[in-house]
Amino acid sequence: MSTSLDSLDTPAAVIDLARMQRNIDRMQQRMNALGVRFRPHVKTSKCTPVVRAQLDAGAQGITVSTLKEAEYFFAEGITDIVYAVGMAAHRLPQALALRRRGCDLKVLTDSVASAQAIAAFGRANGEVFDVLIEVDTDGHRSGIRPDDATLLDVGHALHDGGMRLAGVLTHAGSSYELDTPEALAALAEQERAGCVGAAERLRAAGLPCPVVSIGSTPTALSAAHLDGVTEVRAGVYVLFDLVMHNVGVCTTDDIALSVLTTVIGHQVDKGWAIVDAGWMAMSRDRGTQKQHRDYGYGQVCTQDGTVLPGYVLSQANQEHGIVSCESAPALDIVERFPLGTRLRILPNHACATGAQFPEYRALSGDNQLTTWERFHGW
Structure with a gap:
């Protein structure tokens, strides 16, 4: 059903479709030019038509922050999903159910204890989980520092425990605190180099690491190159907001x-x-x-x-x-x-x-x- 702003009850959340599509095209074209796969984070919109527009523009797979998002979008026919929040043991049955139904769900860990729990649950249920190791490239939140010995311990706990070590993943959330092109470009390179370095350490230890996943909206739009990276994740770019305006990656006309x-x-x-x-x-x-x-x-x-x-x-x-x-x-x-x-x-x-x-x-x-x-x- 269509209507107009004049007849709409308030308050109401309004998406300007022309701006949204422009934002989608801008990010996708940039990722294409940098030669990486783009996996948008759907926690911003949690809305099928928005996500369809991202996929139609060339995105490959999605990133989610809850397993409910994974279930919702899997029911919409999207199978390639990364759950980019540390896997809690009590959620493993839900993740298992998704995979058993055909969802190509990848999960995340940043500790030996968590990796061991995933591996034990997988073996007990005859399931080989695809697991990414979260890497901390900026001290913003969670993850393992690229040079930390724990990185290899977690890799071995997964690989030797019978799981599939899918790769490494990082998020430069501290980019939200910056506001100059120079600082953003420097953090984008720090994010890239740190995650690529973690992948190289795993490979040098004889462990597989096919995926090198990085991403935040500011760094995705500021990186000079993405050598060694296989995919980028970003979410808020699709709608943008005043924080991103202050960071300097959009204007108010892009929101x-x-x-x-x-x-x-x-x-x-x-x-x-x-x-x-x-x-x-x-x-x-x-x-x-x-x-x-x-x-x-x-x-x-x-x-x-x-x-x-x-x-x-x-x-x-x-x-x-x-x-x-x-x-x-x-x-x-x-x-x-x-x-x-x-x-x-x-x-x-x-x-x-x-x-x-x-x-x-x-x-x-x-x-x-x-x-x-x-x-x-x-």
Whole structure:
């Protein structure tokens, strides 16, 4: 069913299809030019039409952050899936069930204990799991340092334990903290070199390592070359957000996700317009707060998507948002945003804002909307 922004109830999550497709094409063309396979992370959208557009553009396989995502997209006919979160023992039966149904599911580990648990479960159930070792190339989160002796111990626990050592995987999450092309390019090379180095250590020890998987949106868009890498993963690029804008890998004109909201009141003496999109719509994510430009809970745009410089969603309660501008005279707020005015808010973090909604409204070039389901849970 199609409708228009004018008739849409608020708040609503809106995807600008032209922007989304441009983002998809930009990333895919870059990966093609760098000569690597691209495996998008679908946790950003959790939406079949978005993922289909990525695959149609040339992506090969997907990355997931939950086994529910794996089950959902496998049911949609996508079989090549990497579960890029450390495998917990209690989830092994769920992973086994997926593989038994024909899903080419790869799982992840970064410890000897976890590797041994995977191997023991696999042997007990007659299953050879494909397992990637997570490598820590930037100290951001989890993984094994490329030069750590534990890397080989984990490799042997998997290989000697009867599992298939599929390769190594890393994520340069600290790229989100950078904001210059030079720093991003340097981290992209650090990510590449670290993961390739880990793969070379495994191979030198007589262990297989066919896959070298790296990825984050900023490093994928900043790498000078990807020698030794076989695949790249990235997720938020498909919609982009204000954090990525501050990092410097997109403009506000590239941000494809926004929240449509309605002005429902004013506080004239404070220069506030009250809207019906609070943190339940935008999320609590204040990812731009520590960056060089703080957008509060989001950048305010007109209904047609034109950025209104200086106007941000400065505060948010559960169902109320406060639109304000430091440079605007307080008495102008009613004239600027009369009751019933519809605005669109660009989010700090597309993944977090998308997660607040059960569906997206996909906006076409002729301003028609189509509803796209988005799923939740673990």
